Amino acid sequence: MNPVIWNYVTRSSALIAWSLLVISVMWGILLSTRILKPKDSPGWLLDLHRWLSGLAVIFTILHIGSLLYDPYADFQIPDLFIPFRSKYTGAASLGPWPIALGVLCFYILIAVQVTSLMMKKLPRRFWKVIHYSSYVLVLVVSFHAGWSGTDTRAWMYRITALALIFFTTVALIVRILFPKPAKTLAATVEGRRPNQNIENKRNLAITKTYSAATGILGIDFIIPMQEVMPSWVPGSHITLHLPNGLKRQYSLCSDPTDRTHYSVAVLNSPNSRGGSSWIHENLKAGMTLEVSGPHNHFELEHASEYLFVAGGIGITPMKAMIDSMPHRRHWRLLYAGRSRSSMAFVDELVAEHGSKVIVHADDEQGGIPDLDALLAGFEGHVYVCGPEPLLNAMIQRVPAQRLHFERFSAVDRDSGESESFELKLSRSNKTVTVAKDETLLDAINANGGALISSCGEGVCGTCEVRVLKGTPIHLDSVMSDEDKDAIGVMYPCVSRAAGKELVLDI
Ligand code: FES
Numbered sequence: 090m091n092p093v094i095w096n097y098v099t100r101s102s103a104l105i106a107w108s109l110l111v112i113s114v115m116w117g118i119l120l121s122t123r124i125l126k127p128k129d130s131p132g133w134l135l136d137l138h139r140w141l142s143g144l145a146v147i148f149t150i151l152h153i154g155s156l157l158y159d160p161y162a163d164f165q166i167p168d169l170f171i172p173f174r175s176k177y178t179g180a181a182s183l184g185p186w187p188i189a190l191g192v193l194c195f196y197i198l199i200a201v202q203v204t205s206l207m208m209k210k211l212p213r214r215f216w217k218v219i220h221y222s223s224y225v226l227v228l229v230v231s232f233h234a235g236w237s238g239t240d241t242r243a244w245m246y247r248i249t250a251l252a253l254i255f256f257t258t259v260a261l262i263v264r265i266l267f268p269k270p271a272k273t274l275a276a277t278v279e280g281r282r283p284n285q286n287i288e289n290k291r292n293l294a295i296t297k298t299y300s301a302a303t304g305i306l307g308i309d310f311i312i313p314m315q316e317v318m319p320s321w322v323p324g325s326h327i328t329l330h331l332p333n334g335l336k337r338q339y340s341l342c343s344d345p346t347d348r349t350h351y352s353v354a355v356l357n358s359p360n361s362r363g364g365s366s367w368i369h370e371n372l373k374a375g376m377t378l379e380v381s382g383p384h385n386h387f388e389l390e391h392a393s394e395y396l397f398v399a400g401g402i403g404i405t406p407m408k409a410m411i412d413s414m415p416h417r418r419h420w421r422l423l424y425a426g427r428s429r430s431s432m433a434f435v436d437e438l439v440a441e442h443g444s445k446v447i448v449h450a451d452d453e454q455g456g457i458p459d460l461d462a463l464l465a466g467f468e469g470h471v472y473v474c475g476p477e478p479l480l481n482a483m484i485q486r487v488p489a490q491r492l493h494f495e496r497f498s499a500v501d502r503d504s505g506e507s508e509s510f511e512l513k514l515s516r517s518n519k520t521v522t523v524a525k526d527e528t529l530l531d532a533i534n535a536n537g538g539a540l541i542s543s544c545g546e547g548v549c550g551t552c553e554v555r556v557l558k559g560t561p562i563h564l565d566s567v568m569s570d571e572d573k574d575a576i577g578v579m580y581p582c583v584s585r586a587a588g589k590e591l592v593l594d595i
Contacts, residue, residue: 092158092159092160093160095155095158095159096159096160096161096162098151098152099152099155099156099159099162100238100239102148102149102151102152102155103148103152103234103238104234104240104246104249105148106145106148106149106151106152107230107231107253108249108253109141109142109144109145109148110142110145110198110223110226110227110230111227111253111256111257111260112141112256113138113141113142113145113223114224114226114227114257114260115256115259115260116137116138116141117138117223118260118263118264136393139205142201142202142205143202145198146198146199146202149195149198153169153195156169157169161239162177163176163177164177169192170192171192172185172188172189172192172193173185173189175188175189177237178237186236187232187233187236187237188233188237190232190233190236191230191233191237193229194226194229194230194233197222197223197225197226197229198223198226200219201219201220201222201223201226204216204220224260224261224264227260227261228257228261231250231253231254231257234250235250238250289381289382290330290379290380290381291312291379291380292313292377292378292379292380293310293311293351293377293378293379293380294310294311294312294313294375294377295308295309295310295372295373295374295375295376295377295378296309296310296311296350296374297309297374298372298373298374301354301433301434302430302431302432302433302434302435303428303430303431304356304357304431305354305355305356305357305402305431305433306354306355306357306368306369306372307352307353307433308352308353308354308355308368308372309343309350309351309352310327310350310351310352310353310378310380311349311350311351313377316349317348317349318350318351319383320345320348321341321345321351321385322345322385322388322389322413323345323389323406323409323410323412323413324340324385324386324387324388324389324406324409324410324495325340325341325345325382325383325384325385325387325409326339326340326341326382326383326384326385326387326406326549327339327351327353327380327381327382327383327384328380328381328382328384328543328549328551329353329368329378329379329380330378330379330380330381331368331378333363333367335362335363335364335367336543336544336549336551337355337364337365337368338543338544338549338551339353339355339405340353340387340405340406340409340474340495341353341383341405341406342354342404342405342406342408342409342433343409343412344409344413345409345412345413346412346413351380351383353405354402354404354433354434355368355369356401357369384550384551386495386550386567386568387406387472387474387493387494387495387568388493389410389472390470390493392469392470393419393469394418394419394420394467394468394469394470395410395414395418395419395420395421395469395470395471395472396420396421396422396423396463396464396467396469396470396471396472397410397411397420397421397422397423397471397472397473398422398423398460398463398471398472398473398474398475398479398483399422399423399425399473399474399475400425400426400474400475400476400479401425401426401427401431401432401475401476402497403473403474403475403476403479403495404424404432404433404434404435404438404474405433405474406472406474406495407424407472407474408434408438410472411438411442419469420445421445421446421447421463422438422442422445422446422447423447423449423458423460423463424438424446424447424448424449425448425449425451425457425458425475425479426449426450426451427450427451427452428450428451428452428453429448429450429453432448435448447463457482460482460483460486461486464487468491469491470492470493471483471487471491471492471493472494473492473493473494473495474494474495474497475497476497477496477497477500480494480496489569489571492569494569496548496566496567497548500566502547502563502564502565502583506525507525507526508525509522509523509524509525510522510523510586510588510589510590510591511523511589511590511591512529512533512586512590512591512592512593513558513590513591513592513593514533514536514537514538514593514595515557515592515593515594515595516594516595517536517537517595519536519537521535521536523585528582528583529581529582529584529585529586529591530542530545530552530581530582533554533581533593533595538595540552540554540581540595542582544582545582545583546566546582546583547564547566547567547582547583547584548565548566548567549567550565550567550568550580552580552581552582553567553578553579554578554579554581554593554595555577555578555593555594556577556578556579556591556592556593556594557577557592557593557594558590558591558592559586559587559588559590559591559592560586560587560588560591561573561579561584561585561586561587561591562584562585562586562587563579563580563584564583564584564585565579565580565582565583565584567580579593581593
């Protein structure tokens with residue numbers, strides 16, 4: 090083979106690897122900001138990011154390998170891996186620096202790729218630090234390419250290089266302007282609004298009510314005179330403001346890509362305190378109802394494999410998640426209930442997805458589902474919604490970083506004797522004392538906070554507020570304490586402060 094071909098391989102693979110790297114980083118930023126949310130079926134977007142970075146690694150290896158055969162480069166193997174060892178100085182005479190930067194980039198690239206492949210096994214914070222170093226990588230690669238490339242005089246190369254540097258700069262600016270973790274940004278975009286002083290209520294018309302199963306009423310809503318409903322993502326719920334003064338949250342269970350209506354399914358709870366029983370007795374097609382949301386406390390995170398576990402009416406958020414799954418995504422659903430006749434959407438799910446849906450009806454199989462067998466060898470993310478015993482069983486079996494759940498009712502989280510503490514409302518600059526026997530929510534609202542609440546039991550998430558300083562004692566059941574601390578929120582209807590001082594973004 091003509092050895093000059095290796096020179097072409099060296100140059101072209103470098104440019105391709107650089108381009109792929111920039112596109113991959115930009116795509117990753119788009120993913121984290123969820124700008125693409127309306128199109129965001131959380132599978133292929135992440136896959137594309139991974140494919141792009143994987144291809145960047147392959148072309149980088151090709152670039153490095155071909156240097157050994159490039160007749161104009163004169164590299165030995167140690168030159169490729171030991172910074173400052175190569176004598177090559179490139180187009181610009183900057184000594185060994187351009188190549189040393191290239192070697193450094195290679196190590197960063199490999200570190201980012203390897204830690205991404207091992208993401209599930211690594212501490213999240215460690216993975217993030219390494220992953221974020223890819224911003225440094227795209228920047229340093231630009232210098233390496235500009236200083237060591239032999240094509241820098243070619244106008245095509247210049248245009249490409251300038252475009253890549255421009256996109257790199259845009260990506261870094263976007264990252265600097267939106268510095269919060271992906272989870273917080275996603276939460277904001279998806280409707281979780283800490284300090285939600287505006288309840289965003291609107292009147293929705295009920296177009297249809299139907300029996301989704303024994304004791305379960307399906308309800309479809311539209312916005313009158315409007316063809317398209319506001320977009321939402323799987324796991325979201327809406328709050329129904331009932332004429333009897335009660336507010337009740339229900340998960341949206343229709344297909345998130347179908348923007349013609351919202352659907353919920355409401356179980357007529359035997360322990361109803363006037364919410365579900367009122368709905369079953371009174372709601373009819375043609376009525377209008379005040380509705381707020383959608384809001385989301387049960388986000389579907391990107392994963393290559395999912396296990397959904399639903400108990401009874403817990404199927405509602407799962408159904409929306411399943412509807413949003415790309416065709417090739419690996420997932421299974423365990424759907425447990427007392428009997429098929431009491432399990433909403435069971436026939437529809439089985440007909441549509443076949444063996445992916447495992448139905449466990451107590452009156453058919455008896456006993457409880459074999460969760461250990463279900464989880465054996467499973468390394469993906471687990472989403473659970475159902476009664477407390479089912480939830481606890483999964484909490485005992487699945488590591489917290491892979492488990493996501495939503496509760497129906499509050500768990501008893503006794504923190505012992507309550508202590509008074511100082512509360513600072515940062516926006517009004519007020520400092521108040523929260524007494525031992527007073528809820529934080531009451532203290533906030535008594536001092537002009539106007540924080541909206543609903544369940545008052547730490548279940549619905551309506552009263553979410555951002556913590557600026559201090560350590561909360563989380564006593565709610567909305568999400569795991571780790572998740573709340575990671576995104577810096579608390580639920581003041583039940584939660585309190587661990588120290589003497591708490592500063593909230595109100
Ligand atoms: S009001 Fe429901 S969590 Fe606070």
